Amino acid sequence: MSFHPLMPYGSEAFQKSERTLMSRGEPFAFTPERAAKLEEICSKYPPERRKSAVLAALYLVQEQQQYITASAMRHVAEFLRITPAEVEDVATYYVMFFKAPVGKYVIQVCRTLSCALAGAERVTEALSEKLGIGLGETDASGMFTLLEFECLGACDRAPVVMVNNEHWHEKATPETCSKLLDDLKTRGLSALSGCHLHVER
């Protein structure tokens, strides 16, 4: 079909959108514990405002299967009694939701001014060299994904690295990156320094 007689619309010329649909993925349903937890979260908002819990629901999806799929979004929509489009709208907007498979450890290096002034670029570079991957990529072993992140709000302990959206590593240096990756492999998340405010108390 054509919207204008003189324009060369048509499937070949026209349908070249860069938009990629999220993969449908495996059939998805929350585990009973997570469903109960989400129901409890919903109860904190007015009954007709279950939609408020959509961010919490998507975090739970990610906890269960690492990244968001179309099946999962459909399940969340049914759970919250909203449309799948409303869930996709939110899932594609917020940066902390992964729309494709990621490694076991997602390494998110803060790149904004204060961290950059303290050498964040060098940290990213060292991580990239050590892992042999570029930004947004996952290494062959499926262990690490490397990302840059915008201001994490810990500028006094720059540069800051966040792992898996939750765990902090402060005052990263290019020299210790290699050791950090090895330690993550062997010791898991305890290899990270944590947030000093949390640790020092």
Place this chain on the structure above:
Amino acid sequence: MDPILTKYVREPNSFTLDFFLKHDGYEGLKKALATQPNDVIDIVKASGLRGRGGAGFPTGMKFQFVDKKTPNPKYIACNADESEPGTFKDHVLMERNPHLLFEGCLIGCWAIGARVAYIYIRGEFYHVQKVLESELAKAYAQGYAGRNIMGSGWDCDIVIHRGAGAYEAGEETALIESLEGKRAQPRIKPPFPAVQGLYDCPTAVNNVETLCNLPPIMLNGAEWFVKLGPEKNGGPKLFCISGHVKRPGVYEASMNTTIKELIFDRAGGIREGHQLKAVIPGGSSVPILLPDQLDIPASFDSVQKAGSMLGSAGMIVMDETTCMVWTAMNLMHFYMHESCGKCTPCREGGDWLWKILARIERGEGQMRDLDLLTSVSNNIAGKTLCAFGDAEATPPLTTLKHFRAEYEAHIREGRCTVPADWRAKGAAALAH
């Protein structure tokens, strides 16, 4: 001035309810509950407390604007989405003094007649959120939140809501949208949140530090608060100092303190062997101050008079190794990435500004690019729904204003002319 909000943050147990109760904890709330809500608003107004999130709007006025006659519920939405680059003060307050925030939320709720306060905390602060949640459970268990608070017969809930990584969620109407489970995009104002906010009900959106000031105001009175700082800039203020200083950190001081004192006395001055080049005094969204402009009180009004803004008091200090074209480019990457996409000037303009800045930094710029930068920036500022547009236009405009020669040197010599010892060797390969 002795610290007030952060007095005990270095004590290992400062975050616990027991510790808080031993140090005047919930005494401000007790006093508030014995006072008529309208009188509480009057006290807050008399204190002159100004919003600590960035705009510096009087908090008492904000409370007063909340529609009291509506049959609908009213809400407090606490903005704990601290994401202005260079700002990390609310982080300390929540991690080390969570009950002060709860107390502030409850006083705010009492004043405007709300029964729920939502604390919208950024997703990256998950470790902070866990502290808030466990301490909130204790407050509930001991009758400092929930039903019949402190035996007064008054009920009020506090709910912690986790964001998911969106700078724009720090804008008050975008925060409300995000709380409703939508994209964090701003609404057209008016109606202001005080009339039609969360779930279309009257809502007061307040920053963490702002709410944390309410308990000491209730406890010590408005007059005490006013006297702590210069006229119209009373009370304690948290300053976040980061960048090329010896002791980066959060420092609590009166707004009588000069920026120079904060940087050189409190934060220890510039790192060894280097000189100060420029300071961004209030988070990345505000204009730069030069070294000779720093001998002014760090108050909302003085910094504004000097041509910048106190904003969120996130001070980013840069020494002579910092290239100002690169600085503008780095911040523009932030704004390009964080633009919510609702208004065309900001969404498209940010992208173009970043492209132009990046090509100048690479040494591929032309002199006419400088006028182009100014023109694109001026077509964003003031032409968007929220203040993001003004913030986005600031880095190129302020660096061009003060460091035009540096831009011209990049273009003339075809390379970055400022040697930095902290940048990556192959920065270009990482698509910076």
